Amino acid sequence: xxxxxxxxxxxxxxxxxSAVIKCTYSDSASNYFPWYKQELGKGPQLIIDIRSNxxxxxxxxxxxxxxxxxxxxxxxxxxxxxxxxxVYFCAASISSGSARQLTFxxxxxxxxxx
Amino acid sequence: xxxxxxxxxxxxxxxxxxxTLRCSSQSGHNTxxxxxxxxxxxxxxxxxxxREEENGRGNxxxxxxxxxxxxxxxxxxxxxxxxxxxALYLCASSSTYLAISSYNEQFFxxxxxxxxx
Numbered sequence: 001x002x003x004x005x006x007x008x009x010x011x012x013x014x015x016x017x018s019a020v021i022k023c024t025y026s027d028s029a030s031n032y033f034p035w036y037k038q039e040l041g042k043g044p045q046l047i048i049d050i051r052s053n054x055x056x057x058x059x060x061x062x063x064x065x066x067x068x069x070x071x072x073x074x075x076x077x078x079x080x081x082x083x084x085x086x087v088y089f090c091a092a093s094i095s096s097g098s099a100r101q102l103t104f105x106x107x108x109x110x111x112x113x114x
Numbered sequence: 115x116x117x118x119x120x121x122x123x124x125x126x127x128x129x130x131x132x133x134t135l136r137c138s139s140q141s142g143h144n145t146x147x148x149x150x151x152x153x154x155x156x157x158x159x160x161x162x163x164x165r166e167e168e169n170g171r172g173n174x175x176x177x178x179x180x181x182x183x184x185x186x187x188x189x190x191x192x193x194x195x196x197x198x199x200x201a202l203y204l205c206a207s208s209s210t211y212l213a214i215s216s217y218n219e220q221f222f223x224x225x226x227x228x229x230x231x
Contacts, residue, residue, distance in 0.1 A: 006156075036222070041224075043118075043204055043223050045222070046220070046221060100220075101172065102147075102149075102157070102159060102206075104158070105156055106156050
């Protein structure tokens, strides 16, 4: 089955700096890669996703890049703010018929220091 | 538009008991997936329900079972609870349309925190 590895497990940055989180996946059949933000006591919130036919996607301060050959994808957050502090999860997904299950990384605790 | 809701928010059970967790999907969504999130880890896929049938299952034993109802809401049932079942149980809803190539963006509810003593 699919295996997703995520690094780093913790990341501290100064407010205004950039943060980068990296993930690798094992199954070349994976074709959808969402990123989720989870705040304490809440469920994961979808913040951005990328599909295998695209190399990069940007939404305001957040961008994701995908390298299918190397089987890795990254989340970039620019101009970080204290409210960006949370646990971030990457995921990879294979579609099996009508079913699509997400395989998650182990998470990155991002702390933005004021 | 109503988001994904789950009940109850917290639950405490003892080993060997049975538990039922509930999920209401987001308006317009016809597919529900369940995930287990142990403390400090990423969510793990349990199973998915579409058209009231199980439509994909992760590496979980048969004592984890589910239902989907005609209004697309869903239940997760766990029998013979074990200590390791203590976790946050997350429900995610999405839309599946077989006639359209879909990436099934999944939107999560707040979860049910289950503690097994």
